[in-house]
Amino acid sequence: MAWTTIIPATALHDLIGQGAPVLVLDCEFDLGDPARGRSVYRAGHIPGARYVHLDDDMSARPDGSNGRHPLPDPAALAARLRALGLHRGQQVVAYDGNGGFYAARLWWMLRWLGHEAVAVLDGGRQAWLAEGFVLESDDPAPVAEGDFTIAPALVGGVVSADEVLANIARGDLLVVDARDPARFAGAPHPLDTVSGHIPGARNRFLRDNFDATGKFKLPAELAREFAMVLGETPPDKAVMQCGSGVTACANALAMEIAGLKGAKLYPGSWSEWTSDPARPVATGQA
Structure with missing residues (x-):
């Protein structure tokens, strides 16, 4: 399996x-x-x-x-x-x-x-x-090169900054921002050169995917919570975004656990978006 x-x-x-x-x-x-x-x-x-x-x-x-x-x-x-x-x-x-x-x-x-x-x-x-399992500090044994090859993608793919910009008026996609609510609303943060969020985005803080033990919530609970964020938007029209395309993947994984497949990723995320001052910025909670 x-x-x-x-x-x-x-x-x-x-x-x-x-x-x-x-x-x-x-x-x-x-x-x-x-x-x-x-x-x-x-x-x-x-x-x-x-x-x-x-x-x-x-x-x-x-x-x-x-x-x-x-x-x-x-x-x-x-x-x-x-x-x-x-x-x-x-x-x-x-x-x-x-x-x-x-x-x-x-x-x-x-x-x-x-x-x-x-x-x-x-x-x-x-x-x-x-669980009481041990760690080791030794270097792992050398391995021969593998035979991995690229195959068709099993995720919803990526979207560019231009596509996100065009979507603000079109509204076909829903950007889901994984950053914490304060950063999303516009509070200053050391990692952000500009504060706020992409217009039209909704906030799903990545830490909300985990229970008190640090493990992912059960699929049914994740599905209910993401349904509140997505509304009528189908999963394959959702675009995961964060500060730099890293923690957004935790939301993508949580959606997959919940059976909500096909979400896309905006890899450049907020750090790319704000590198061009011509791109619009919103503040406050969506």
Whole structure:
């Protein structure tokens, strides 16, 4: 059975214990200290896990107009995944200790490249430790290059800033902003050069997808809550957006868990949107 959204720590532990060919990828990251994630990984990670860096592996180079974390070239990303040992059809489990936000980005990107068997560790590193499972600090054993190849996307695809701009008047798509309500309303934030939100967007704070233990809410609860955000908009007309196209993927994953398939991603998100002062900005709660 392939895990395609989230996986419990106990199930991942069983896969590792059974010697299953699972590729575990540690996505630990800190926006304020980009070197910290790798240090945390080296101090202790799930046995056999390999490290994937948000800036170096999961993003292209920003140029000041394409957002803080633009999507990498698909071929370059596929090559990096092969170097990590990924094979076609192999189960991938991504995790972090940040609530799954960065792991969800990797989940979305693998689905974008057509890889079905990828899941986020529900509850992340904390859930692994809460079960009494150990971490290791040793480097994982070298692996031969995998045979992963790009296949048709399993997500709703991406939209550009121009498409989002055109949609403000047209209204065919609904932008769903994953940032916290204060940032959405227009409160200043260190990561934002301009405060506010894209006109017409609605707010779904990414942390609202999780229960008190840090795990994703049940599918039925997520479905009810997203229905309140989406209204009459079908899931495949929803566009996930955040600060830089990273935490929006947590909303995309939550929708997938809820059975709401086909949501799109605006990769440049707010950091790209506000790089052009001609693009309109709204404030207040939608």
